[in-house]
Amino acid sequence: MPTEILSPDTFAAQQNASPLAALKKAGWEQFQQLPVPQRTNERWRFSNLNHVKLEGFSLPPAPAKEIQQELLQRSALIEKVSGKIVFADGHLLGEVSLAPELHAQGVILETLSAAAEKHPALLEQYLLKSGTDLGGEKFLALHQAYLKTGYFLHVPKGVEISAPIAVYNWLAADGAAVFPHALVVAEENARVNVVDFYLSRDESAKGFAAAAADIHAAPGAGVFRKVVQNWNEQTQSYQIDNTHAENNSTVTTVSVNLGAKRARFENAIRLNGSGSNVRLYGLTVADQDQEFDQRTLQIHNAPDSYSDLLYKNALLDRARTIFSGLIRVAPGAQKTDAYQTNRNLLLSPDAEANSLPGLEIEANDVKCSHGATTGQLDTSELFYMQARGIPKETAYELLVFGFFEEIIEKVDNEELAGVLRTFVQEKFKRRSAKNLLG
């Protein structure tokens, strides 16, 4: 059986068996038609397109039993959860678990394939309806063509999920391509809390991930989503998220980006209802030759809506980051409050931070602002700490971790915050070890 993802045979073989065949076919056709991103495309400005490579990745078979066991065991970064799904190399491992009381209240948590069979109408309504305005059309089309290992989380009216649902996506086999999808629908006044982990089994396997998310917050609903991307540094990662916020809904997303060789993250928020309130937090720690390419869009389509974005990037070694964010206030969306802040901390002279904060404002009674700063650690603060007897390296770490903490604490979950702190520390340790060796 062919497995190379660019091969029509690979596509056809996995498409035929799927209940989402028609959707996948449309995706494949779009993928064929769309050009690869060009330098002249504004939405790829500053991106290093040499790193964009689609060739050489395939759909792997399910991992061997012992690897499955290992990954299931490792999929326990947070203990207090209301549900859990584990995927590896595009296959469900074990069973989908959901707290019985949530199940009883009508909460749906299924793989996309299962949901396509059981809840076709809901999928028809919500799955992959928005496209992307941020440049990743081709990757979204490929994602759609190979849609399979996603999950569908549907929370009925008024039902609240407090402890998070944890979803683990693993890359294991060398050269594996995965296409994780998160479809989260919170009906009126529902509350949902979900964490998506993107992880690699080891540090050496090459990988390719084209993930996407559709988040829908109905009137009065609250969605709290956290994304932890920690693929290994041999991975190309693309992630295209779309969020729809209706009247008086509240959506908070925290995205922590640590892994991958090259990671592109597109996040579009559509505030369609008045009184909607969206907060976007991002933390990126970039080292070695990593490139993080972040594109965000805050679209205010309704009056009296609020959005606030804070993306913080720390850059080491020769890493690059691109933050391109746009606030768009549609005509008539009066009394909009929209804010956007990008802070880049350069910890190496060879690192490069690019910032493209944009505003397109078509209503006059608004409060909109953006700010972007790029700079180094405050030397006077370093000195102050050293003068108190703290070694320079420790002082440096304290200050850097202080920079991260503002985002980490936004996850509002001590367990998860602890995981994130550990991940970040590991990244720093790894780096010093490499430095010592180098």
Add this chain to the structure above:
Amino acid sequence: MNAFPPNDTDSSIDIGEADAETAAAIDIDREKGNFSFKEDYAYDAGVGLNAGAVDYITDVKGEPDWVREFRHKALKIFESKPLPTHWGSKDLENIDFAKIRYYLAKGQKPSRTWDEVPDDVKETFERLGIPEQERKFLAGVEAQFDSESAYSRMKEELSKQGVIFVGPTEGLKEHAEVFRKYFGKVIPAADNKFAALNSAVFSGGSFIYVPKGVKVAQPLQAYFRINAENFGQFERTLIIADEGAEVTYMEGCTAPKFDTATLHSAVVELVALKGAKIQYITVQNWATNVFNLVTKRGVAEEGAEIRWIDCNIGSRLTMKYPAVVLKGEHARGEVISIALASENQTQDTGAKMIHAASHTTSNIVSKSISVGNGLASYRGQVHIPKSLSHCKNNTECDALLINTNSRTDTYPAITVRGSQNSTQHEASVSKVSAEQIFYMMQRGLSEGEAMSLAVNGFINDLVQEFPMEYSVELKRLVELEMEGSVG
């Protein structure tokens, strides 16, 4: 559809070469309007642009061969370059290059009468208190007015100090050595399509050289010099301030410039050598049928300072992003920009700061006002490459929206590498609050007066940067615009 065309950000910055893509100042000007041309000019390069027209221009001007070559090369570049695709306004596509007259010789002006000048332009002259004689000149009804003597006096005084202040034609002939060394080096013909166009057909403009250590006390005004040879449709200005020299140059004036040409595409190059200071002040108030696409860039050597002070009020579409290449250590660059986009106008302006040496500082302050369906956009670029340290940029962009259908866009691009470099960008959008207007009306001001006071207050700190007579007129002009905008 936003921001600059993608750049090759890895290229190193040098005068005239690598910065080509990083550039982005473009400038097209005026529209044809409703006036008829007489077809019997003594010197007329005809309609449309081709090698023949270029030869014609260079022949009429009696230019040396290197200029002819320069022009032809530029023409080829112009023809080969596509229109920029990522610019803000689709309006660019409405320029028909084949229908433009690229050269009208000295002293020749389309014939028209005072009666043909639109009433709103006349009224503005009236309100600004422009003397009768100057009104006719500014409206293009009369080719010259009597400022010749003032200009001659100024020229005499300057030449005593060794200052050269002439047109580019005279500059390239009479001062070839210094002219050729810098001409087309800050902004090469290949910089962008409109710079190429200007390079092919330029005529009019200024050439200024200020010798070492000479500090020119009074601002040099284009107004005086250019009227002697007509406003150029494709002006070319080159200003060189030698080591330690200082000069302020002012172009334009607050009265509407009324001309019949569709497309104005100027190129302005500034060179500030070690420790020199150049301040370039522009008040752009073209009539509202004019495309105004200008490329402006300066190079600041060690310890030098370049300031662009730019105010855009007129035109149909202005695209202008003054740039400073900070080439020597401790160089400073500044852009201070005011844009007022009224009904049916697009002011697409901004600034670029290319840091190419350590310990360089740049500052951008931009304020725009959008009235009615007017669109004001800020496009900016700040570039600090690796291997530099202790560079600083500070950028502030504030937009004021007057009506519910007004629009403003902001598209900065900031790239920072190296050590101990820092950038800070802040932008905000606000409106004049109803409470503010009520407060002022309670003191007896009409709504229009209250609005113009609030708007003038918004730009007040920047207006201070203009010379006194300009700032007073600027305020009056804003009043005029705002009074028409309410009720």
Add this chain to the structure above:
Amino acid sequence: MSNSLEIKDLNVSIGERQILKNFSLTVPKGEVHAIMGPNGTGKSTLAKALAGHEDYAVTSGSALLDGEEIIGQEPDAIARAGLFMAFQYPSEIPGVSIANFIRAALVARQPKGAPFDAKAYYAELYKKMDALKMDRKFTARSVNEGFSGGEKKRCEILQMMMLQPKYAIMDETDSGLDIDALRIVADGVNAMRGPDIGIVVITHYQRLLDYIVPDKVHVMYDGRIVHSGDKNLALELEAKGYDWVKKELAA
């Protein structure tokens, strides 16, 4: 009465809610009237409605300024007719200096195109500022921007002195002032008292009336005046509290 501010049966709503209910009051020139009352009773609404604020809809009634109807006129026309309102929360106007602001307001009162005597203007401005113990540097500062509460109120009094209104409404001018600032404001108002001006002082507390002694005191409740008397009424109110008014009304 053409030499007075005569408010008759004024009904004012904000949105759907009626605030002033058949409010009537006559303030002759030469007198200072105090309006007191609990919060939310319509005191500030009265000030804003008279000044012509568009959020305050006058559904019926009239207000004659020396015989001229001001209801329905634009705020600037009302101001030029001679009504000055000292705001409880004066707006900040960035970039517009106090000197230019007051000048613009004075120019607006002149016939169009009439010459403005800048020299006399500054002489007058400085004289008034000295009287208010304001630093002359203040003239260059933007109107109310970054001012302390006391500075804002002083700036209001300065404007009143410069614009020489026929009637002035002081909307809770005393709120947020310390005792020194209060005294300065009161001195300013007292200095302006005279046969050519009628003043309405709106206040929640009796405190201000220790410094500005009113000719008449009115108690306002639920959108109209429920009690009128001389300055002693204020003292009585202070002693008994507003509950006294409410109880009395209920009875």
